[in-house]
Amino acid sequence: MATDTARRAGRRGRRRFTRRDLAVLVVLLGIPVALDIVIIWGPTLASVGLSFTSWDGIGDIHWIGGENYKNLVDNYPPFWPAVRHNLLWLAFLGLVATPFGLLLAVLIDRGVRFSRFYQSTLYMPVVLSLAVVGFMAQLVLGTDQGVINTVLDNHENPVDWLGDSRINIWMMMLAASWRHTGYVMILYLAGLKSVDPTLKEAAAIDGANARQTFLRVVFPTLRPVNVIVAVITVIESLRAFDIVYAVNKGRNGLELLSVLITDNVIGEASRIGFGSAIAVVLLTVSLGFIVTFLVQELRGARDR
Template sequence: MYPFGKGKARLIPYLYLSIPLLLYVVFGFGPSLVTILFSFTDATGVRGQEWSFIGFENYKTFFGASNAGDRMDAIGRSLYFAFAVVIIQNAVGLFIAILINKKLRGDKLYRAVFFLPVVLGVTVSGLIWQLVANPLGGPAQSFLNFFGTSSNFFGDYNIAFELIIFVQIWMYMGYSMTIFLAGLQSIPSDLYEAGYMDGASGWKAFTNITFPMIAPAFTVNMLLSIIGALQTFDIIYVLTGGKFNTTTLAFDVYATAFGTGTADYGLASAVAMIQFLFVFTISMVALFYLRRREVEA
């Protein structure tokens, strides 16, 4: 039996599949190949200007002595950013999911409120927190002044990176909450009833029943948050533009291509490839470890 008929009609599914495949090749796979190619050239992106292959010179420049300090600082900030975001975002998301899963009154409203930052988008979220944290009469500073403190906490540039971490967590904790909530709601109630009969309640029930059963959701959340945190560029661009020691490796790609006053697509492409290998390696190590933990659980 042929659900799409016989003859030429059987080609209809392939026709439907060809459209998204073409879009992926043009806007996904194609640019990736161009990035690899450009990383071995001195291309500037200026129309009409000639470019040539220069081998691994861009990669040597990235790891060169003149830039080593700045590059290592950017990599260090990327790791610090990812570590803080992944741990806190998933911990908060899991905590909220557990509360909502208890069938509280108005749980749908709470779910919508916590998921709202995901819907708002990066630009809107960034502008909101720029307004809130404005040291010159912003709501947060006014709140501190209301209690008689003269602290210029939000005017301290040394906490700019921590504020970016906070905003990143605020934006995506609702996403983590949703995935954890789906995992929690898939746990059969019979398991808890059997656990209670064996004396497992509270923390013991969480560690022996809940956490092992949501291991797949935990793996998904951890992997998505690791990749997302290491690739974060947009919120840094909106909030600080990379100033005040907030540049990460992902932001360095943009800064190299456009932020120096002269376009350098070749070097920026090399940085992008290093960024890809950086994210890919950490993600694969994390996935291998988390999958092993799933089996053990």
């Protein structure tokens, strides 16, 4: 009888999908996957293929092999400054904005007065697009009645915060960090709320101070949040476009790879093959950072 019961339970566990179940799967799973393939991976693979061609978007497509990449490295002056700016953007967000967001999350998690107000205020820039942040930066940093130059009373000789190629990239990174910090703060704040309080109590009993408790007990438990924050930081820094394009179309010291892609693909030149080569370089750099970090995190989780 026990055997018959187990067989009936097995048959119930292997229940066949009905047509309605299959229809629900197709709608809820198949359509999003199809859209992802068409909208994301389709253009991505097309860009990889077009990067080895010469095409203006209208005429015939001519296969030229790696000529676009050779010209990109050897004969395209804006390329290397754009690479440096993207890497500088990544370093600034990763080493300045992200730790600052973590610091704010820790302070708010400790229950400071008016923490709800601080949390809402610091998160508010996240709802703004970077294009809007760029326009706001123009109002604050502009030479013509800009807020900072007005406060400094530099009417006769105003500082060109956005036009001077030596400092404008730093101003744009500060503006982007204003938005990025709030995002990181919310992610870490959610992670800190999920930390088991008994871990902190045990560390206090063992004689650990607040700093030691955070570094040796709390922060290691935030590894899943660290992965998310790291991936978001890489994506945000390498896809930066709208904030610099809103200021001066990404020129005069604000060159980024995303701007070069736009200028070549939809600009007057219409060099779609050449622009696709820049897009492939940006994709490769992005995947290199993300895959390397995820592999290291997965190895660390497996070793534990």
